[in-house]
Amino acid sequence: MRNLDEHTITQAVLARNAQPDNERLREIMTSLVQHLHAFARETHLTEAEWETGIEFLTAVGQICTPQRQEFILLSDTLGLSTLVTAQNHKKPEGCTEATVFGPFHVQGAPSFDLGADISTGLPGTPWFVKGQVRDIHGAPVPHAVIEVWQADEAGFYDVQKPAGVAGDYQGRAVLQADAYGHYHFKTIVPECYPIPHDGPVGKMLEALNRHPWRPAHLHFMIVSPDHERLVTHVFREGGEYLDSDAVFGVRSSLIAEWQRHEPGTDPYGNPIDQLFYTLDFDFVLNPRSR
Numbered sequence: 370m371r372n373l374d375e376h377t378i379t380q381a382v383l384a385r386n387a388q389p390d391n392e393r394l395r396e397i398m399t400s401l402v403q404h405l406h407a408f409a410r411e412t413h414l415t416e417a418e419w420e421t422g423i424e425f426l427t428a429v430g431q432i433c434t435p436q437r438q439e440f441i442l443l444s445d446t447l448g449l450s451t452l453v454t455a456q457n458h459k460k461p462e463g464c465t466e467a468t469v470f471g472p473f474h475v476q477g478a479p480s481f482d483l484g485a486d487i488s489t490g491l492p493g494t495p496w497f498v499k500g501q502v503r504d505i506h507g508a509p510v511p512h513a514v515i516e517v518w519q520a521d522e523a524g525f526y527d528v529q530k531p532a533g534v535a536g537d538y539q540g541r542a543v544l545q546a547d548a549y550g551h552y553h554f555k556t557i558v559p560e561c562y563p564i565p566h567d568g569p570v571g572k573m574l575e576a577l578n579r580h581p582w583r584p585a586h587l588h589f590m591i592v593s594p595d596h597e598r599l600v601t602h603v604f605r606e607g608g609e610y611l612d613s614d615a616v617f618g619v620r621s622s623l624i625a626e627w628q629r630h631e632p633g634t635d636p637y638g639n640p641i642d643q644l645f646y647t648l649d650f651d652f653v654l655n656p657r658s659r
């Protein structure tokens with residue numbers, strides 16, 4: 370194939386890609402090439418702009434480490450993560466909605482008994498969280514595995530702190546609901562935070578006059594053998610940034626009241642000399658499709 374020009378190049382690439390062993394790969398690459406080429410045509414992309422794009426993607430790759438996932442941030446801030454999540458988790462009415470996974474989940478979080486303080490020494494306002502895991506018919510889902518992770522009162526996850534400051538894990542835990550689907554634990558109230566914005570994605574947001582902030586939230590991942598895995602957050606009613614989340618993750622059904630209480634007695638019946646918050650949030654799992 371020679372003398373390809375702006376009118377013939379797309380078809381030539383598609384023809385060259387036409388014979389992979391994997392049919393799904395062929396489908397995805399065909400669509401990707403068509404959309405990339407259409408984008409360059411539609412915008413009349415200049416060589417300088419194309420180089421800027423290459424430099425940007427290079428910087429996105431170069432800043433990535435096992436602790437820093439800039440490509441997830443890019444996908445999140447462009448709404449791609451929310452699109453992929455939404456189209457892969459269409460559920461019956463009544464099921465808890467899923468939202469973005471984010472880059473701050475880590476494998477190997479410690480297991481705690483129900484009722485434990487999972488903040489492991491983080492300073493902050495005490496927060497008592499409880500609820501029930503149920504199925505679509507309202508029956509309890511026994512013994513679901515519930516993983517939680519959260520930012521601290523300054524808006525930082527443990528993995529964002531210098532090694533040794535946070536210990537191994539803080540503000541993350543694996544719990545198991547009881548036989549009636551109930552779960553409960555103690556932690557501290559997490560605050561709003563800006564997504565990491567000292568890299569290329571931060572520069573992109575700045576160039577677009579966008580802020581990097583996320584509304585306060587608590588992450589949950591709930592796993593039970595007969596149900597679809599649920600990855601979601603619970604957001605704070607009345608909190609800032611609910612309508613301008615930098616990563617487009619807010620869903621009305623995931624906003625709940627984080628109730629404020631005066632000092633006195635905590636939900637476990639223990640005396641408490643500072644104000645504290647409680648959250649009561651139930652989850653409804655979607656049956657696994659067979």
Ligand code: BEZ
Pocket residue numbers: 441442445469470471472473564565583616
């Ligand atoms: C998070 O909620 O942890 C998160 C999600 C997307 C981008 C950055 C952070």
Ligand code: FE
Pocket residue numbers: 471473520586588
């Ligand atoms: Fe988060």
